[in-house]
Amino acid sequence: xxxxxxxxxxxxxxxxxxxxxxxxxxxxxxxxxxxxxxxxxxxxxxxxxxxxxxxxxxxxxxxxxxxxxxxxxxxxxxxxxxxxxxxxxxxxxxx
Numbered sequence: 001x002x003x004x005x006x007x008x009x010x011x012x013x014x015x016x017x018x019x020x021x022x023x024x025x026x027x028x029x030x031x032x033x034x035x036x037x038x039x040x041x042x043x044x045x046x047x048x049x050x051x052x053x054x055x056x057x058x059x060x061x062x063x064x065x066x067x068x069x070x071x072x073x074x075x076x077x078x079x080x081x082x083x084x085x086x087x088x089x090x091x092x093x094x095x
Contacts, residue, residue, distance in 0.1 A: 001064065001065070001066040001070070002063075002064070002065045002066075002070050002071065002074045003062060003063070003064045003065075004062070004063050004074060004078070005060055005061070005062050005063075006060065006061055006062075006063060006078070006081045007058065007059070007060050008055050008056075008057060008058070008059050008060075008061060008081065009057060009058070009084055010057060010084050010085050011057050012057070013054075013055040013056040013057050013059060014035075014050055014051065014053060014055035014061070015051055015055070017085070018085040019047060019050045019051050020047060021080060021085050022035075022044065022050055022077070022080065022085070023044065023045055023046065023047045023050055025076050025077060025080050026044040026045045026073070026077065027045045028073075028076070029065075029067070029069050029070075029072065029073035029076070030067055030068060030069055031065050031066060031067025031068065031069050031070045031073045032065070032066050032067055033045060033063070033064070033065045033073060033077075034063070034064045034065075035049075035050060035053065035061050035062070035063055035064075036053075036061060036062040036063075036064065037053045037054070037055055037059060037060075037061050037062075040052075040053060041064070044063070044077075063077055065077075
């Protein structure tokens, strides 16, 4: 299991387009992926779940990943967040 904290810098937080991109990247992997804010933890592959967290610019989230491709999944999510949701990683599950 991998766990990492990230600060979301995008002006829209994890709403609308950034949330959709986040879910798109998470869904490429077979690992179970969760995103948590405060005491609430949701499936990172669910757009409604991710948006229900109400993540705003400057909020910190915790990403928790468990499964056979967890390292690749964490790298892809880390790149997406570091790029401020401008760089959507290609399917790295088969790399």
